[in-house]
Amino acid sequence: MSDVIKLKKGLDIRLQGKAETVFAQIPLPELFAIKPSDFKGLTPKMVAKVGDKVQAGSVLFFDKQHPEVKFVSPVGGELVAVNRGDRRVITEIVVKADSKAAPIDFGKSDPAAMSRQQVVDKLLESGAWTYFKQRPYNIVANPTAEPKAIFVSTFDSAPLAPDYDFIVSTNEEFFQKGLDVLSKIAPVYVGTHNNGCSKAFSGAKCEKVTAFEGPHPAGCVGVQINHTNPINAGEKVFTIQPQEVVTIGKLFATGVHDFTRVVVLCGSEMKKRAYVKTILGAQLTTMVNGNLADGHVRLISGNVLTGTQVQPDGYLGYYDSQLTAIPEGDEYEFMGWAAPGFNKFSASRTFFSWLTGKKHEYKLNANTHGELRAFVVSNEMEKVFPMDIYPEHLIKAIMAEDIDKMEQLGIYEVVEEDMALCEFVCTSKIAIQKTLRNGLNLMMKEVG
Amino acid sequence: MNALRNFLDNVKPKFQEGGKFAKFRSTFGAFETFLFTPNETNKCGVHVRDAVDLKRTMIVVVLALMPALFFGMYNTGYQHFRMTGELADVTFWQIFFKGFLAVLPIIVVSYVVGLAIEFASAQMRGHEVNEGFLVSGMLIPLVMPADVPLWMVGVATAFAVIFGKEVYGGTGMNMWNPALLARVFLFFAYPTKMSGETAWYYNYSAEAAVDGFSGATPLAMANAGNYTSFADAFFGLIPGSVGETSAVAILIGAFILLYTGVASWKTMLSVFVGGIAMGWLFNTCGSAENPMAQLPWYNHLVYGGFCFGAVFMATDPVTSARTEGGKFIYGFLIGAMAIVIRVLNPGFPEGMMLAILLMNTFAPLIDHFFIQANINRRKKRVTIKA
Numbered sequence: 001m002s003d004v005i006k007l008k009k010g011l012d013i014r015l016q017g018k019a020e021t022v023f024a025q026i027p028l029p030e031l032f033a034i035k036p037s038d039f040k041g042l043t044p045k046m047v048a049k050v051g052d053k054v055q056a057g058s059v060l061f062f063d064k065q066h067p068e069v070k071f072v073s074p075v076g077g078e079l080v081a082v083n084r085g086d087r088r089v090i091t092e093i094v095v096k097a098d099s100k101a102a103p104i105d106f107g108k109s110d111p112a113a114m115s116r117q118q119v120v121d122k123l124l125e126s127g128a129w130t131y132f133k134q135r136p137y138n139i140v141a142n143p144t145a146e147p148k149a150i151f152v153s154t155f156d157s158a159p160l161a162p163d164y165d166f167i168v169s170t171n172e173e174f175f176q177k178g179l180d181v182l183s184k185i186a187p188v189y190v191g192t193h194n195n196g197c198s199k200a201f202s203g204a205k206c207e208k209v210t211a212f213e214g215p216h217p218a219g220c221v222g223v224q225i226n227h228t229n230p231i232n233a234g235e236k237v238f239t240i241q242p243q244e245v246v247t248i249g250k251l252f253a254t255g256v257h258d259f260t261r262v263v264v265l266c267g268s269e270m271k272k273r274a275y276v277k278t279i280l281g282a283q284l285t286t287m288v289n290g291n292l293a294d295g296h297v298r299l300i301s302g303n304v305l306t307g308t309q310v311q312p313d314g315y316l317g318y319y320d321s322q323l324t325a326i327p328e329g330d331e332y333e334f335m336g337w338a339a340p341g342f343n344k345f346s347a348s349r350t351f352f353s354w355l356t357g358k359k360h361e362y363k364l365n366a367n368t369h370g371e372l373r374a375f376v377v378s379n380e381m382e383k384v385f386p387m388d389i390y391p392e393h394l395i396k397a398i399m400a401e402d403i404d405k406m407e408q409l410g411i412y413e414v415v416e417e418d419m420a421l422c423e424f425v426c427t428s429k430i431a432i433q434k435t436l437r438n439g440l441n442l443m444m445k446e447v448g
Numbered sequence: 449m450n451a452l453r454n455f456l457d458n459v460k461p462k463f464q465e466g467g468k469f470a471k472f473r474s475t476f477g478a479f480e481t482f483l484f485t486p487n488e489t490n491k492c493g494v495h496v497r498d499a500v501d502l503k504r505t506m507i508v509v510v511l512a513l514m515p516a517l518f519f520g521m522y523n524t525g526y527q528h529f530r531m532t533g534e535l536a537d538v539t540f541w542q543i544f545f546k547g548f549l550a551v552l553p554i555i556v557v558s559y560v561v562g563l564a565i566e567f568a569s570a571q572m573r574g575h576e577v578n579e580g581f582l583v584s585g586m587l588i589p590l591v592m593p594a595d596v597p598l599w600m601v602g603v604a605t606a607f608a609v610i611f612g613k614e615v616y617g618g619t620g621m622n623m624w625n626p627a628l629l630a631r632v633f634l635f636f637a638y639p640t641k642m643s644g645e646t647a648w649y650y651n652y653s654a655e656a657a658v659d660g661f662s663g664a665t666p667l668a669m670a671n672a673g674n675y676t677s678f679a680d681a682f683f684g685l686i687p688g689s690v691g692e693t694s695a696v697a698i699l700i701g702a703f704i705l706l707y708t709g710v711a712s713w714k715t716m717l718s719v720f721v722g723g724i725a726m727g728w729l730f731n732t733c734g735s736a737e738n739p740m741a742q743l744p745w746y747n748h749l750v751y752g753g754f755c756f757g758a759v760f761m762a763t764d765p766v767t768s769a770r771t772e773g774g775k776f777i778y779g780f781l782i783g784a785m786a787i788v789i790r791v792l793n794p795g796f797p798e799g800m801m802l803a804i805l806l807m808n809t810f811a812p813l814i815d816h817f818f819i820q821a822n823i824n825r826r827k828k829r830v831t832i833k834a
Contacts, residue, residue, distance in 0.1 A: 013496070015496070159496075230829065232826075232829055232830045233830065298489075298495060300495055304494065304495045304496045305494050305495070305496075306494075307495065309495070324495075326495065326496065328489055329487075329489060330487045330488075330489050331487050332453055332484040332485065332486065332487050333484060333485040334452075334453075334483065334484055334485075335482075335483060335484070335485075336484070336485030337485060337501065337503035337504045337507060338507065341499060344499035345498070345499055346498050346499045346500045347498055347500075347709075348498075348500050348505075348708055348709040348710065349707055349708040349709050350500050350504050350505060350508050350708045350709070350710065351499055351500070351504070353499075364496040365489075365496070366489040366490050366495050366496060367485075367487070367488065367489055367490075367497070368486070368488045368489060368490055368497055369485065369497050369498065369499045369500070369501055370485070370486075370497075370500075370501020370502065370503065370504075371481060371486060371488070371501070371502075371576055372576075373501075373502045373578060373579075373619065373620065374578075374617070374618070374619060374620030374621060375620055376502060376505070376580070376619060376620045376765055376766055377502075377505060377710075377765050378712070378765040378768070378770040379712060379765075379770075379772060382772060388822065388825065388826075389822070390771065390819055390822060392770065393770075393815075393819055408823040408826065408827075409819070409822070409823065410826055416493070420493070420494055423493050423494045423497075424494050424496065424497055424498055425498045426497075426498070427498070427500050427501060427502055427505055428502060428620070429497065429501065431492055431493050432493065433492070433493035433494065434492045434493050
């Protein structure tokens, strides 16, 4: 039986638009893209050129700092565009799929019979290494780093998040196979929820399985790390998501890097909410055309707390398994601060929505509901941040660019998603995630 | 509402950069956001945000002050007619209206002076006008004696807003509670108008007062060995600053603050615990000669500004300790210090104001120890492993 850790702090945002656990059939789009902006601090160096024929698994570009980290094409076809943004930064590398192109065969292999280096090399060669994120900083893992552990959170507690029990249910043996591969690199820690989770998760064979109970962010891998084996200064850990573990399992079992991803379409403005099978980096058109409500809609690759805003003809984020549609909310509200606010969601009871009960689901929009102010209210972030860290003081240290203080207050242990709820509840509307990223970038530059 | 919105949209360009009235951008912004919650959407980080903002938070506090304000108006009228000896001849509404006439000008002066300075300094710095003064502007009248000259309210408010808040950078940056600064400024600059036996009565004059009238507050009387009963002080028809007399009205406000989650129960509770502990200590070990030391501990809680300070002043998040553990210590010391000042220093009958300002000063130090403990815990984790 695994350990159970009960977390009290946190907040479940009761958002309308949860998807049912059924699969909907949708056609695959023609275009697929990798967006270098999905990888923090990465400078891409192109290998393939526009017009090149690629296979699923062909290298598109590599990391300038770590040339051995290769990013590969998720589909076979032709590289049709390298889109650039401000200052000629590469924004999208677009591949047009050709169903006839066969994927590259990386060869079956048994991790048990391989050395750690052989496993790493195979992951690097196939492009699957990019699934590992390294903490501190939440960057693509450095292949020469020696992480003290690899953490997998097998549930997502964010609003409307995908149900990994459901997604992985058809691939349970590959999940374990993937964990076996991971165990070659470092001890693997699995975090599960404590509500009848899949046997593949609770019975996973690895260093340690820990069950977590409580509201969001219990499913955030950073919170789980903090409660099982916290990161100290100088230490590194890797994190990886369940679907990516399955992909790695399949890679070793079949030799093919299978980029299939299950994505949940959700949110109050998504008409048909369901799970769909698609491929990493898919263009969103086939998922959202005719599927969005009228009016000004915001489409988010990921969840409402940490996702990235995308256009309906944009592409799915590299690490995302969720596509959320909410109203944009760019309208004025007459004396909104004085209204009783029965339909307004707040962690405080300053609006009368507490009268509507604990089950009521809210249709939230992207309005800021107020203007930027200095820190005034205390203890609101602490209530939704289940780590032994003072969030407000950490953020203030970052604003002051005080590197010693940032380090002492535990910046190594957090990344944006762990503090997203702090940003949600902040009365003063401070950009916590952006500030934290600035702090992490500063640490990367100064400390490395 | 659409007509109003259209009007604002029409004139808005004039107040923006390059417009005719660009200098008054902050003022326009303040009125616009007062009328309409902005249409701004999240650009980075989270896509949805909690509905609460600083305007809402502040308005909840103002709402929580209303019972104390209305009771204070009634009590001001009541005390006035008690002084003139006409209590038996006036109706409830006449009493209330008298108090209303006395208190309203103080509120108006406080808001007009304070907001004018707030707007001007926001204008000068090109900032948005902050909401903090909505609460301070209501707190100031409630901690004033009813007969305070209006010009003094104006001077004190100006002092508090300029030197208590704006010089530090505005709402959220101040060290001391601005409303208490206003009171302490008057207390030391014009002591005769802020204490004694006559300041608490609207339009007091020796001729108007009935023969043999004594106007001392419960604290002053306790100093002389006469204790006002707990029940009288609890309900609050006693002389004192406008809003501080009725524990009942203040506790209604406390309930609103705690239920909405705006104020910290930790601070509030520990102020009372600190007051009780220190009051009890003096009751058991204090000098028998000192009538204040022998004042029962429960009476301390309802006399003077103890309740009002505990509920509305100590809980100000900006000037209080910001760590959760720190709040217990901060609150406890406020309660304890208030009683110590009352008992041991008869020169200052009201210890609450000074205790809160003193602990405001020490709040960052208290936080420092809690944060340092957190840092040490993190360091220790490494050494245990090594």
